[in-house]
Amino acid sequence: MVTGSGSAEGEIHVAGNVSSLTDSTSIWVSSLSGNARISIDGSLFGYYLEPTVKMDSLLDNAALAVDWDGDDYYDYWSVDNASVQVGSTFYHENSPEHHIWEIQPCRGDLNNDGVVDNFDIDPFVLALVDPDGYEDEFPGLEGSRVYHGDCNCSGLFNSFDIDSFVDLVEGNCCDSECPGCASFARGGGGPNPADIAAILAESVAAERYDALLTIVSDVAASDEPNAEFWAQVLETLGG
Numbered sequence: 364m365v366t367g368s369g370s371a372e373g374e375i376h377v378a379g380n381v382s383s384l385t386d387s388t389s390i391w392v393s394s395l396s397g398n399a400r401i402s403i404d405g406s407l408f409g410y411y412l413e414p415t416v417k418m419d420s421l422l423d424n425a426a427l428a429v430d431w432d433g434d435d436y437y438d439y440w441s442v443d444n445a446s447v448q449v450g451s452t453f454y455h456e457n458s459p460e461h462h463i464w465e466i467q468p469c470r471g472d473l474n475n476d477g478v479v480d481n482f483d484i485d486p487f488v489l490a491l492v493d494p495d496g497y498e499d500e501f502p503g504l505e506g507s508r509v510y511h512g513d514c515n516c517s518g519l520f521n522s523f524d525i526d527s528f529v530d531l532v533e534g535n536c537c538d539s540e541c542p543g544c545a546s547f548a549r550g551g552g553g554p555n556p557a558d559i560a561a562i563l564a565e566s567v568a569a570e571r572y573d574a575l576l577t578i579v580s581d582v583a584a585s586d587e588p589n590a591e592f593w594a595q596v597l598e599t600l601g602g
């Protein structure tokens with residue numbers, strides 16, 4: 364059992380050896396505010412464990428993340444099992460507007476809304492070039508940043524993930540595995556470099572345009588299989 368009370372500042376991580384816990388782990392805080400975080404391992408919200416997280420209020424940039432570092436297959440956060448309560452309201456699913464997250468099992472879903480689409484492009488660039496800024500923008504998603512950003516499953520989140528990332532975006536593809544459930548044929552019937560450049564350019568915030576150019580340049584200058592494709596994207600972007 365993990366029990367606390369009073370105001371929380373800083374971070375509470377609940378993770379580790381499930382066998383050492385009972386089936387009713389409880390985390391109680393009177394109020395979560397400032398930049399406070401509660402990060403919970405997905406295995407603790409499993410079928411046989413029904414923990415309770417309860418607080419009077421969740422304010423400012425405070426956040427709670429279930430499955431905090433990525434997808435956990437055995438996560439059964441639902442009405443009948445584990446619960447999160449804020450005031451008199453019970454939460455049983457991902458609630459981005461309240462900074463109560465269940466990390467979505469979709470690589471590329473940098474805004475963690477369960478869909479991989481154009482709205483993830485700017486968060487992708489932000490998460491890659493400015494992790495602190497990403498956490499400010501999406502309080503509570505720091506722990507899943509690499510999981511969501513590592514679109515080619517290399518174990519690293521870097522510029523070379525943009526190639527697989529645009530595959531996922533183009534396919535609106537939610538997948539925790541690689542190569543993922545979607546891929547487009549570059550050249551042939553798939554989007555051409557100019558189309559991809561246009562989508563990237565219109566989706567990224569103006570202040571991150573240079574960062575986008577740097578990412579694309581990295582891939583264009585590499586020996587990656589699609590380097591030539593990205594060189595053409597870069598040229599269209601004006602890099």
Ligand SMILES: [Ca+2]
Pocket residue numbers: 471472473474475476477478479480482483
């Ligand atoms: Ca998304």
Ligand SMILES: [Ca+2]
Pocket residue numbers: 512513514515516517518519520521523524
């Ligand atoms: Ca990677």
